Amino acid sequence: MKCEYDLMKPSWCPGCGNFMIRDALKIALEELSIPPSQAVLVSGIGQAAKMPHYIGINGFNGLHGRALPPAIGIKMANKDLTVIVESGDGDTYGEGGNHFIHAIRRNINIAHFVHNNQIYGLTKGQASPTTALGQKTTLQYDGVKLNPINPVALSLTMGAGFVARGFSGDIKHLSSIMKEAILYKGYAHIDILQPCVVWNKVNTYKWYKDRVYKLDESHDFTNFDMAYKKALEFGDKIPIGILYKVEKETYEQKFSFIESGEPLVNAKLDPNNAKHLLKEFY
Amino acid sequence: MDYSILIGGAAGQGIETVAELVEKMIKRTGYHIFTYKDYMSMVRGGHNFVQIRFSDNELYTYDNKVDIIFAMTQETIDKHSAKLKSGGLIIGDESFVDENYLKLPLNKIARDIGNNKVIGTIGVGYIAKLFGVPKDIAKNSVEEIFKNKDVDSNIKAFEAGYEIGIQKYKLDRFEDDKILINGNQALALGAIAAGLKFYCGYPMTPSTSVMSYISKHADEMEIVVDQVEDEVAALNMALGASFAGVRAMTGSSGGGFALMIEALSLAGIMEIPIVLFNAQRPGPATGLSTRSEQADLRFVIHAGHGEFPRMVIALRTPEDAFYQTARAFNIAEKYQIPVILLTDEYLADYDITIRPFDFNKIKIERYISNENDIEDERYKRYKYTTSGISPRLIPGIAKEKLILVDSHEHNEYGNIDESIETRVNMMKKRMKKLEALKEELIEPEFIGNEDYDYLLVGFGSTYGALKETVSRLNDENIKFAALVYGDIFPFPVKSLNFYAKKAKKVMVVEQNYSSQLKSLIDEYTDIKVENSILKYDGRAMNANYIITEINKIIKNKH
Numbered sequence: 089m090k091c092e093y094d095l096m097k098p099s100w101c102p103g104c105g106n107f108m109i110r111d112a113l114k115i116a117l118e119e120l121s122i123p124p125s126q127a128v129l130v131s132g133i134g135q136a137a138k139m140p141h142y143i144g145i146n147g148f149n150g151l152h153g154r155a156l157p158p159a160i161g162i163k164m165a166n167k168d169l170t171v172i173v174e175s176g177d178g179d180t181y182g183e184g185g186n187h188f189i190h191a192i193r194r195n196i197n198i199a200h201f202v203h204n205n206q207i208y209g210l211t212k213g214q215a216s217p218t219t220a221l222g223q224k225t226t227l228q229y230d231g232v233k234l235n236p237i238n239p240v241a242l243s244l245t246m247g248a249g250f251v252a253r254g255f256s257g258d259i260k261h262l263s264s265i266m267k268e269a270i271l272y273k274g275y276a277h278i279d280i281l282q283p284c285v286v287w288n289k290v291n292t293y294k295w296y297k298d299r300v301y302k303l304d305e306s307h308d309f310t311n312f313d314m315a316y317k318k319a320l321e322f323g324d325k326i327p328i329g330i331l332y333k334v335e336k337e338t339y340e341q342k343f344s345f346i347e348s349g350e351p352l353v354n355a356k357l358d359p360n361n362a363k364h365l366l367k368e369f370y
Numbered sequence: 371m372d373y374s375i376l377i378g379g380a381a382g383q384g385i386e387t388v389a390e391l392v393e394k395m396i397k398r399t400g401y402h403i404f405t406y407k408d409y410m411s412m413v414r415g416g417h418n419f420v421q422i423r424f425s426d427n428e429l430y431t432y433d434n435k436v437d438i439i440f441a442m443t444q445e446t447i448d449k450h451s452a453k454l455k456s457g458g459l460i461i462g463d464e465s466f467v468d469e470n471y472l473k474l475p476l477n478k479i480a481r482d483i484g485n486n487k488v489i490g491t492i493g494v495g496y497i498a499k500l501f502g503v504p505k506d507i508a509k510n511s512v513e514e515i516f517k518n519k520d521v522d523s524n525i526k527a528f529e530a531g532y533e534i535g536i537q538k539y540k541l542d543r544f545e546d547d548k549i550l551i552n553g554n555q556a557l558a559l560g561a562i563a564a565g566l567k568f569y570c571g572y573p574m575t576p577s578t579s580v581m582s583y584i585s586k587h588a589d590e591m592e593i594v595v596d597q598v599e600d601e602v603a604a605l606n607m608a609l610g611a612s613f614a615g616v617r618a619m620t621g622s623s624g625g626g627f628a629l630m631i632e633a634l635s636l637a638g639i640m641e642i643p644i645v646l647f648n649a650q651r652p653g654p655a656t657g658l659s660t661r662s663e664q665a666d667l668r669f670v671i672h673a674g675h676g677e678f679p680r681m682v683i684a685l686r687t688p689e690d691a692f693y694q695t696a697r698a699f700n701i702a703e704k705y706q707i708p709v710i711l712l713t714d715e716y717l718a719d720y721d722i723t724i725r726p727f728d729f730n731k732i733k734i735e736r737y738i739s740n741e742n743d744i745e746d747e748r749y750k751r752y753k754y755t756t757s758g759i760s761p762r763l764i765p766g767i768a769k770e771k772l773i774l775v776d777s778h779e780h781n782e783y784g785n786i787d788e789s790i791e792t793r794v795n796m797m798k799k800r801m802k803k804l805e806a807l808k809e810e811l812i813e814p815e816f817i818g819n820e821d822y823d824y825l826l827v828g829f830g831s832t833y834g835a836l837k838e839t840v841s842r843l844n845d846e847n848i849k850f851a852a853l854v855y856g857d858i859f860p861f862p863v864k865s866l867n868f869y870a871k872k873a874k875k876v877m878v879v880e881q882n883y884s885s886q887l888k889s890l891i892d893e894y895t896d897i898k899v900e901n902s903i904l905k906y907d908g909r910a911m912n913a914n915y916i917i918t919e920i921n922k923i924i925k926n927k928h
């Protein structure tokens with residue numbers, strides 16, 4: 089089956105980081121030889137969240153902030169599907185913050201790629217939960233008054249087993265950590281730094297380019313303390329790559345009938361299977 | 371014969387267990403049972419009571435008069451002695467300040483046995499003797515209920531209570547061929563029978579027992595049960611599971627249902643089949659958490675931004691809860707729409723003996739297409755068809771076709787499309803599904819005989835009270851009939867028009883303030899509803915209440 093990657097002309101601005109993230113995703117899926125029909129891309133609403141329209145795999149483009157819950161439902165219904173969530177920083181850490189925290193608690197086997205442009209792109213430039221303190225926006229005229237959250241520090245402290253930071257400006261590096269995230273058994277979180285060329289004049293391509301550096305072999309990604317230190321590094325220097333990766337029991341594994349059985353979607357349904365349940369009511 | 375026993379006490383005194391014991395022994399003796407429960411939203415303190423009514427005839431609702439009151443506290447006597455029928459009896463421990471009740475040495479016996487938690491069981495022994503429940507049946511029930519805890523002291527307690535008892539009534543023994551079940555258990559069982567594979571929800575009274583029942587059987591029935599972070603997650607997650615091809619359900623009570631509404635609208639535009647329920651409790655907001663109302667009718671009919679097809683089924687009885695829930699899954703999948711089951715605390719919690727469910731009557735119809743039958747090279751999830759229903763494929767099961775569902779207005783492929791043409795066509799396509807749905811609606815059930823002057827119209831859980839009302843009034847030669855809605859939206863009007871025409875007067879009976887059913891009748895028919903019998907005190911409708919209200923209306927007019 090031919091996998092088309094340009095089904096619809098993207099409504100992303102020229103130079104937008106989303107194009108590069110899409111390229112990285114495409115490379116990751118192809119290199120992992122995942123058939124498009126066996127993967128589902130789930131998203132919320134925002135510029136990033138339009139991805140399912142611009143790439144040739146199954147797609148669920150749901151509500152703003154609500155990409156994770158349907159992704160969990162999909163994975164539990166059919167464990168054989170590769171489930172990938174793509175959504176913006178507002179989508180994930182703002183409107184959907186509660187789902188983010190609880191998805192980490194579940195440790196379900198999905199890969200979550202957050203396009204973090206530190207701004208609300210689609211709605212024209214309001215602050216997101218990751219916009220810097222004091223930064224002026226189209227809504228926060230005299231600067232943001234809330235402290236930004238650090239997404240990777242948050243997911244690490246919540247107990248995520250796979251935490252990474254990527255940069256849309258380095259497609260090769262990004263696609264390689266995406267591959268690791270997809271292969272990882274459990275919830276894998278990549279916060280992807282991405283310029284918004286129209287609405288964020290602070291965190292530009294150059295701003296990121298000047299700061300990011302790749303974690304090398306000296307980083308022990310199984311060491312939580314080291315990972316946490318790197319997670320907090322977000323200023324003059326910003327490390328990218330896999331911060332933390334350890335094995336953990338997944339949510340699906342805790343359901344014996346999922347772990348050892350067929351995907352639920354293949355179950356043969358028969359009302360008489362439930363007939364014996366009447367016994368307790370006699 | 372028709373007896374009622376009221377058991378009352380403070381939360382934490384174990385009246386649930388006492389009630390369960392009394393239910394069990396009387397059911398096993400072969401009688402019909404109807405148990406009404408009135409719990410306050412407290413874990414400790416407050417005053418709770420249970421009324422167990424039993425008869426050799428079928429029962430449909432509770433009686434607000436009782437024969438026996440078993441008081442675990444003085445407060446039970448204060449609150450309920452007015453309900454006692456003449457010749458009735460109040461029993462309780464000798465220590466209460468009251469003088470007008472039968473003082474029994476319950477505490478003393480419990481102390482002698484050395485377990486102060488068996489007071490209820492001593493009372494059960496007394497009640498067993500009082501009614502002449504066969505001792506072996508009663509004792510077996512005690513053994514069964516306490517099999518994991520304190521069985522010996524409870525048997526001793528039962529024996530002691532039986533010993534001091536004096537037989538007053540006599541029960542014949544019949545074959546026990548019925549099940550004793552409540553609405554939430556029946557709803558859960560209906561869903562499981564229909565092939566439920568995914569349930570998620572967030573605890574909220576009175577919906578929670580659906581989730582706990584499913585959870586109890588989740589492993590053996592291979593169902594994923596997920597207690598989600600909030601109700602927003604619940605419906606979104608259930609939609610994901612349904613999209614991926616399993617039968618999924620969620621449910622809550624009013625406040626939790628309110629949180630699901632954006633996703634309800636999502637189900638509408640994505641055309642993902644889903645079954646969800648609202649077990650109503652009185653609002654607004656937190657309202658009365660453990661009580662009952664029917665004030666969310668308009669709410670569930672309109673819930674959701676934008677316009678999209680849906681179906682609402684008001685559950686009338688535990689039988690409905692079982693069979694209609696199972697049917698809801700077929701309708702949801704046939705039309706790719708949300709189907710909302712509307713129930714309430716009363717129906718959720720009362721126990722009733724009924725004929726065992728017939729699992730052979732449940733048909734599972736999935737309406738999922740085979741990708742080999744799809745002619746378009748690129749699959750159109752939202753293909754225009756004459757019925758408005760597009761062939762549905764499941765991601766991953768289809769090996770050559772890709773499926774895209776979308777919350778934006780979209781074209782046939784599921785891609786964002788803001789054009790005028792697409793918008794208009796897609797609106798028409800979705801709403802068109804209602805045409806066929808309307809043809810398969812089940813008309814409201816007619817109760818009574820063809821000779822009537824007055825027609826009562828109700829919906830959902832007031833079914834039992836209406837049935838009893840009609841039969842009692844007809845016995846007195848006051849000619850009443852009733853029409854009780856199950857399928858309620860789209861609003862079926864054929865039977866209503868037919869039966870209303872033959873009535874001198876049409877009255878609605880419903881548990882809300884603004885007479886929402888009447889407003890639907892006003893909206894969809896030319897029928898003049900003359901009176902609304904309403905109740906919004908949070909306590910369930912019953913026949914005595916309806917009859918009293920009817921008498922007021924009839925007297926006023928003459």
Ligand SMILES: Cc1ncc(C[n+]2csc(CCOP(=O)(O)OP(=O)(O)O)c2C)c(N)n1
Pocket residue numbers: 133134135136137152175176177178179180203205207208209210211216
């Ligand atoms: C319930 C709801 N609230 C608000 C919106 C409006 N809205 C759509 S996208 C968005 C923010 C998008 O920001 P982000 O998630 O960072 O995505 P980006 O466009 O930057 O990629 C908002 C506020 C909506 N669609 N739904």
Ligand SMILES: [Mg+2]
Pocket residue numbers: 134176177178203204205206207208209216
């Ligand atoms: Mg953003």
